[in-house]
Amino acid sequence: MSSLIKTTKYQISNKSFIVPAIFGFLFSTAVTASLWAKQTMGKLELLSLWVGLLVIAALGLFLLSKLNFVISNGGGSVFSSTIV
Amino acid sequence: MGGAAFSQVRLFSLSCFIVLEVLFLLALLSNYPGFCSVDSNDIVNQALGISQYQNHFRYDGLSNHHPIFYTFIFWLIWIMSGSTSDPTFAVFLFLLVQSTFVSACIAWALGWFNKRCSSCALVILVSAASILSPVLLVHAVTMWKDVPFAVTFLVLVLKLFDYSTKTVWERKDYIGLFLLCLAISLLRNNGIYISILLFLYMIFVFKDLRKKLIGMLVTLILTMGFIQGPIFNACSISQGHFSESVSVPLQQIAAVAADDAGIITKEQEEFLNNIRPLSEIAEAYNPIGTNPVKFSPSFSDAYLESHKVEFMKTWAEIVIANPGIAVRSWIDLTCGYWQPGYSADIGSRVTIFGEQPTSTVGLTFNPYVYFSALNTELSWLFSMGNVIWLVVAALCILILRNKRNGIAKRMTCFVPMLALELTLLIAAPIVSDFRYLLGLYLLIPFLFILGDLFGLGGKQESMRS
Numbered sequence: 001m002s003s004l005i006k007t008t009k010y011q012i013s014n015k016s017f018i019v020p021a022i023f024g025f026l027f028s029t030a031v032t033a034s035l036w037a038k039q040t041m042g043k044l045e046l047l048s049l050w051v052g053l054l055v056i057a058a059l060g061l062f063l064l065s066k067l068n069f070v071i072s073n074g075g076g077s078v079f080s081s082t083i084v
Numbered sequence: 085m086g087g088a089a090f091s092q093v094r095l096f097s098l099s100c101f102i103v104l105e106v107l108f109l110l111a112l113l114s115n116y117p118g119f120c121s122v123d124s125n126d127i128v129n130q131a132l133g134i135s136q137y138q139n140h141f142r143y144d145g146l147s148n149h150h151p152i153f154y155t156f157i158f159w160l161i162w163i164m165s166g167s168t169s170d171p172t173f174a175v176f177l178f179l180l181v182q183s184t185f186v187s188a189c190i191a192w193a194l195g196w197f198n199k200r201c202s203s204c205a206l207v208i209l210v211s212a213a214s215i216l217s218p219v220l221l222v223h224a225v226t227m228w229k230d231v232p233f234a235v236t237f238l239v240l241v242l243k244l245f246d247y248s249t250k251t252v253w254e255r256k257d258y259i260g261l262f263l264l265c266l267a268i269s270l271l272r273n274n275g276i277y278i279s280i281l282l283f284l285y286m287i288f289v290f291k292d293l294r295k296k297l298i299g300m301l302v303t304l305i306l307t308m309g310f311i312q313g314p315i316f317n318a319c320s321i322s323q324g325h326f327s328e329s330v331s332v333p334l335q336q337i338a339a340v341a342a343d344d345a346g347i348i349t350k351e352q353e354e355f356l357n358n359i360r361p362l363s364e365i366a367e368a369y370n371p372i373g374t375n376p377v378k379f380s381p382s383f384s385d386a387y388l389e390s391h392k393v394e395f396m397k398t399w400a401e402i403v404i405a406n407p408g409i410a411v412r413s414w415i416d417l418t419c420g421y422w423q424p425g426y427s428a429d430i431g432s433r434v435t436i437f438g439e440q441p442t443s444t445v446g447l448t449f450n451p452y453v454y455f456s457a458l459n460t461e462l463s464w465l466f467s468m469g470n471v472i473w474l475v476v477a478a479l480c481i482l483i484l485r486n487k488r489n490g491i492a493k494r495m496t497c498f499v500p501m502l503a504l505e506l507t508l509l510i511a512a513p514i515v516s517d518f519r520y521l522l523g524l525y526l527l528i529p530f531l532f533i534l535g536d537l538f539g540l541g542g543k544q545e546s547m548r549s
Contacts, residue, residue, distance in 0.1 A: 016484070023480045027424070027473060034423040037415035061477055065484040 017062065024058030088199045089207040097195030101187050103215055104224075108183035111225045114449040115441035117176035121432045123150055124227035128171050128436060131159040139379040146321040148312065149328065153270040154229040157181075175436050179225055182232060186224040189235035190214055193530065196242050200533055210529040218455040219466060222431035223522055225451065230519035233271040237500065237523035238530075240264040244282075244497040245534055253293060262300050268500075269308055273324060274507040276308055281503040282496075289492045325385045326392060331374040331513040332414060333399040338377045339413030340406045341366035347405045352398050358387045359395070371416035373514040419469070420515040421508045426469030428516035431455060468516070471524045475501050478535025485536050497534050501527065 032050040035041050041049070090096040112118050120128075122140065127150050129135040137144050146152065161181060162174040194214060198207050214220065223231045243264060247257055265282065268275035283301040287294055312323065327334065340346035341362050348362070356362050360383045368376040377383070388395055403410040420426050431452045435441040441450075459466050479498045483491055501524055508520055518525075531537065 016487075019480050019483050023476060026476065030422050030473075031424055033415055034419045034426075037412045037419070061480055062484070064477075065481045 017058070020058040020062040020065075021054075023061050024054040024056075027057040028053035087202060089201055089204045090198050093195055093199055096198050097191045100194045100211060100215060101191035104187035104190055105184060107215070107221060108187060108224050109180070110445075110447070110449055111221060111451050112176065112179055112183065113445045114443040114447045115225065115435070115451075116444045117172045117435055117441070118179035119222075119226040119432045119441065119452065120175065120434065120436045121226070121228065123229075124175075124432075125437055126150055127155045127158055127227065127229075128175065130155050131162050132169070132171060139381060140375070142325065142378075142383075142385055143322055146319065147324065148273070148316065148321055149324040151229050151271055151273060152316075152321050154232070158227075172436060175227065179227060182227070183224045185232055186220070186235050189239055190220065190526075193238055193242055193526075197530060197533065206532070210532070213529050214526070218451060218458055219430065219518070219522070219525060221451040222455050223519060226432055227436075228519050229271055230522055233268060233275065234519075234522035234526055236264060236267045236271060237504070238526045240268060241497050241500055241523075241527055241534070242530060244500070248493045248496040253296075258296060258300065262304065265300075265304055266307060269304065270311075273328075274504070274511070276304075277507055278500050278503040279304060281506075282499050285499045286496060289496065326389045327378050327383070327385055328513065329511055330388075330395070330399075331511050332417060333396070334377050335369075335374045335417050336410045336413050337399060337402055338365045338369040338374075339371070339416075340402050340409050342369035343406075343409050345406075346409055348402060352402060355391075355394060355398055358391075359384050371413065372516065374417065375513060417515055418509050418512050420517075421468065421505060421512060421521060422472050423469040424473055425464060425467050426516075427459065427463040427467045428518055429456070429459070430466070430518040468518050468521050468525070471521055471528065472505050474528055474531060475505075475524060478531040478537065481537060482535045 028050045031053055032046050035049070036046055088096075126135065126141045130146055130150075133145075135141070135143070135145055135147075141147075141149065143149060146155070158174070158178050161178045162171060165174040165177050168174075194207075194211050197210055201207050201210075223234070240261075243260060247253065247261065250257070265275075265279040269279050280301065283297055283304070287297045287301070290297060315321075316323065337356065340348060341356075342365075348356075353362050356365065360377070360380060364380065364382060365377055368380065370376045420428060433452050443449075455466075464470070475498065479495065479502075482494060482498075486494060504521075504523060512520065527534070
């Protein structure tokens with residue numbers, strides 16, 4: 001887990017976080033825009049939702065890209081590929 | 085690399101084909117002659133030569149509103165079935181051919197997956213998810229041009245993955261790519277735009293193949309131009325109305341007209357009254373679809389088609405003056421294709437001319453009912469709004485994992501997927517038509533390889549090298 005955190009810090013400093021950030025931006029904007037159109041939430045709620053979703057979606061995608069899923073006939077396993 | 089999960093690749097594909105074919109045949113026979121919608125009725129009427137001007141289908145005789153190629157195939161089958169005035173048997177035969185085509189394409193795609201994945205568990209999982217998918221079953225036995233389009237689109241995307249990993253293209257690769265692009269252009273009116281975007285991207289990325297790709301793009305445009313020009317004229321086939329391409333602008337104008345806070349000048353109102361009285365447009369406005377604005381005897385397609393530039397200018401002025409209303413109406417009209425979790429009903433419950441299907445085998449097996457029950461319990465699984473996010477996430481993971489390894493070429497197979505979504509964002513006439521996104525939905529299991537989610541895409545490259 002500590003190596004995964006190190007990798008994340010390295011990737012952020014190395015500008016490798018741009019692609020997840022774009023994904024997070026698009027995803028959170030889509031969710032927020034659809035809620036804005038329905039006029040069910042206030043501006044502040046929408047803004048906090050937008051920021052929260054942006055971070056979660058970007059981080060989620062970034063971590064997903066760092067995990068290697070291995071499925072064999074007997075079962076499955078997950079490990080992180082850390083390159084620091 | 086252990087090679088294919090099931091070493092008998094052809095036998096594996098054949099087994100998938102047989103299982104799919106049996107399932108579809110069972111669905112057809114227990115819902116004879118198969119499922120149809122209003123669009124299917126229009127197609128059958130055209131083939132039978134009894135098509136007349138109606139509010140929802142504003143043409144006399146043959147038209148390319150529903151791609152004429154699909155109508156032509158039905159006409160051929162109707163002729164072969166004896167050309168009787170009752171088209172029921174022809175509809176059954178046509179859907180039998182369509183479902184066989186779907187079976188063949190899906191079986192080929194599963195064989196493609198098997199060849200590139202060494203895990204039997206994953207291959208079985210993906211095959212089961214595809215074969216037992218109620219979405220596939222409902223569509224395969226419904227008379228919609230979107231169904232053959234979707235499976236052809238699936239084959240195109242998977243072949244593009246193969247082409248993008250090749251160092252040397254053979255003649256059959258060029259022919260295959262051209263024919264697949266021609267097929268999607270003939271099967272749906274937005275297919276040509278998807279093909280053009282794909283070729284432009286490939287011309288930019290595949291520098292060593294540039295001349296041949298430009299030649300193919302020009303040939304495709306000329307072929308489509310020849311079909312839709314001289315051939316359409318010779319056969320008295322009218323083009324689809326311009327109003328079908330400007331669903332979003334029409335919807336935004338209607339939204340502004342219907343909103344008390346909407347600003348429309350006298351000049352703009354006078355111009356729009358020639359298309360349809362603005363008060364009627366405002367009354368017909370429905371946030372989830374443009375059809376009520378167009379489906380009226382007072383809607384003048386002729387005036388709109390002769391004043392395209394003025395219409396676009398008026399629309400731009402109205403949008404600039406009413407940005408909030410315009411954006412909101414665009415979201416309401418298109419959110420089905422991108423809002424995470426958006427769910428909608430799919431398929432049709434009736435057969436030709438609104439009749440109820442009947443079982444000819446004494447068995448009740450209605451895919452529509454089967455799907456509706458599942459959709460009620462597991463709506464997130466069939467959400468059409470989630471599909472594009474799975475595609476975008478897979479594309480992002482591919483980029484993150486392959487930054488230095490010719491990523492632009494590897495991304496080629498995602499171009500048609502994004503182009504399809506783009507055409508819907510620009511010209512979707514209704515918010516919740518699942519069939520428009522069927523091609524993307526069928527591709528979900530294959531994103532494991534296309535997006536390099538399990539490192540399987542990398543295995544493909546190493547296998548070739």
